[in-house]
Amino acid sequence: MKYRYWIRWDNPTYVNGQAGSIYKQHIPLVNASLGPGQWQTYDIVFMAPLFGSDGRLTRPATFTVFHNGILIQNNVTVQGPTEFIGKPNYRTHGDLPLALQDHDSPVALSQYLATQIIETFPLIILS
Secondary structure, X not given: OXXXXXXXXXXXXXXXXXXXXXXXXXXXXXXXXXXXXXXXXXXXXXXXXXXXOOOOEEEOOEEEEEEOOEEEEEEEEOOOOOOOOXXXXXXXXXXXXXXXXXXXXXXXXXXXXXXXXXXXXOOOOOO
């Protein structure tokens, strides 16, 4: 399974890799982490990038993230996939999964819900 966009949730070692960062692109607005051994919650809104029929980017991907109920990423635009090495660069792709990265920390996922939202356009009624 390939991942292109990562949310970091457990790594205090460097600023753009800390909990809630968009890996190597956006640091969180605040550190909302609770203490060790406490349940952490994340609410993530991810808008996937859109590509035209010619393969060109028509809308970049965005993230809004709440960590423990606190806004830490506010509709941030990502510059492409969250690459380990190199700069991000969009390449045409279809639907792909998101990844939560933990660096081998002791982790237990209690509940998660992923819902795909089909974008619709507003109906404008002129009278």
